[in-house]
Amino acid sequence: MTPTVNEQKSIEAAVFRRLIEHLSVRTDVQNIDLMGHAGFCRNCLSDWYAEAANAMGVTMDKDTAREAIYGMPYDTYKAAYQTPATPEQLALMDESVAKNKAMREGR
Numbered sequence: 776m777t778p779t780v781n782e783q784k785s786i787e788a789a790v791f792r793r794l795i796e797h798l799s800v801r802t803d804v805q806n807i808d809l810m811g812h813a814g815f816c817r818n819c820l821s822d823w824y825a826e827a828a829n830a831m832g833v834t835m836d837k838d839t840a841r842e843a844i845y846g847m848p849y850d851t852y853k854a855a856y857q858t859p860a861t862p863e864q865l866a867l868m869d870e871s872v873a874k875n876k877a878m879r880e881g882r
Contacts, residue, residue: 808864
């Protein structure tokens with residue numbers, strides 16, 4: 776059975792909420808690791824969240840969007856869970872960012 780447009784939106788919203796919940800539990804997974812391996816991180820999600828809200832006419836700043844994704848103020852999350860990045864993590868993230876850029880440019 777193919778879902779209706781409204782059902783599809785509800786399914787997508789539920790999946791998004793589950794992803795955010797999953798990431799809130801997996802505080803051991805660093806943003807730099809997400810970026811290095813998946814090409815996006817919690818900050819990317821918060822940027823996309825704010826962009827979508829603003830596109831729909833809901834004014835949202837970066838801090839509000841980050842709190843929606845992190846479940847707490849970003850500075851609080853960073854102090855509690857973020858560790859310094861290793862040179863290896865930074866190199867992998869740089870490769871991933873380059874792949875993202877190439878993808879956007881259609882290469």
